[in-house]
Amino acid sequence: MSADSETLERNAPAQSDRDVILEVRDLTVGFGSKIVLDNLNLDIYRGEILGFVGASGTGKSVLMRTVLRLLPHRSGTIKILGVDYDTADDQKRIALDTRLGVLFQHGALFSALTVKENIQLPMREYLQLPQSLMDELAYLKLELVGLPPDAADKYPSELSGGMIKRAALARALALDPDLVFLDEPTSGLDPIGAADFDALIAKLRDTLGLTVYMVTHDLDSLFSVCDRIAVLGEKKVLVEGTLDDMFACDDPWVQSYFRGKRARSVVTEPIDRATEHPEK
Numbered sequence: 001m002s003a004d005s006e007t008l009e010r011n012a013p014a015q016s017d018r019d020v021i022l023e024v025r026d027l028t029v030g031f032g033s034k035i036v037l038d039n040l041n042l043d044i045y046r047g048e049i050l051g052f053v054g055a056s057g058t059g060k061s062v063l064m065r066t067v068l069r070l071l072p073h074r075s076g077t078i079k080i081l082g083v084d085y086d087t088a089d090d091q092k093r094i095a096l097d098t099r100l101g102v103l104f105q106h107g108a109l110f111s112a113l114t115v116k117e118n119i120q121l122p123m124r125e126y127l128q129l130p131q132s133l134m135d136e137l138a139y140l141k142l143e144l145v146g147l148p149p150d151a152a153d154k155y156p157s158e159l160s161g162g163m164i165k166r167a168a169l170a171r172a173l174a175l176d177p178d179l180v181f182l183d184e185p186t187s188g189l190d191p192i193g194a195a196d197f198d199a200l201i202a203k204l205r206d207t208l209g210l211t212v213y214m215v216t217h218d219l220d221s222l223f224s225v226c227d228r229i230a231v232l233g234e235k236k237v238l239v240e241g242t243l244d245d246m247f248a249c250d251d252p253w254v255q256s257y258f259r260g261k262r263a264r265s266v267v268t269e270p271i272d273r274a275t276e277h278p279e280k
């Protein structure tokens with residue numbers, strides 16, 4: 001899709017392998033006198049899983065929330081699927097909202113609603129569908145994320161941490177988005193649960209053609225499912241690229257993160273954890 005295009009053709013085929021889905025240019029965000037992001041640039045391409053890392057407090061959440069329009073920016077542009085939210089009309093903004101899915105760090109499910117009702121919330125907000133069809137769709141999404149049908153009528157408090165993440169992912173997928181944002185999706189999961197979740201993300205990317213923006217501290221996720229990695233530091237994207245690019249980077253933080261003791265233990269593991277526990 002051309003960067004200037006403001007069209008939103010659902011399920012349009014990729015024009016090339018380098019089809020930009022998210023384009024951030026010269027983005028500056030701050031709070032009072034504090035600048036958190038300064039003239040930051042970033043591209044995310046269709047169908048890739050981009051892992052976002054950076055030291056604590058560098059602004060990963062601020063960037064994600066700014067891209068999602070939950071925080072204002074001082075200058076710069078953000079285009080998603082070729083649409084600049086700032087200049088788009090209401091119709092285009094609503095259309096764009098339906099193309100994005102978000103999984104917040106702790107799931108952020110509504111505790112007073114069942115899993116099925118949580119999944120149906122975006123459908124109620126954006127689509128006018130009969131209840132029977134929304135029920136069918138909710139069960140489909142549950143199956144997609146590997147949850148049993150009887151999870152539908154459970155409340156979040158009745159679910160394990162891993163099930164909450166999956167239910168939240170099902171809600172993020174409710175409207176068949178093109179781009180999903182995952183904020184530390186494996187945090188709080190045990191290593192096997194985390195590996196299973198990574199495998200699920202990879203499977204959804206492969207089968208649904210999703211593009212994934214994933215903020216993570218999880219080295220296993222970075223090594224097993226991310227196609228590209230972007231490192232946030234010094235108020236901008238310090239380096240982006242493949243794992244090889246990370247290993248070749250001479251920035252001290254990047255070196256200690258990707259070549260440190262913990263990273264070496266992940267790299268040298270003989271078994272690829274993301275395929276060790278394939279989703280049913």
Ligand SMILES: Nc1ncnc2c1ncn2[C@@H]1O[C@H](COP(=O)(O)OP(=O)(O)OP(=O)(O)O)[C@@H](O)[C@H]1O
Pocket residue numbers: 031036054055056057058059060061062063
């Ligand atoms: N609403 C806000 N008001 C003022 N400062 C904020 C606000 N939100 C974030 N910040 C500041 O912006 C900086 C970046 O915070 P952010 O939460 O994005 O970091 P992070 O990289 O996501 O960290 P972590 O990995 O620990 O989650 C921090 O210094 C934080 O204190």
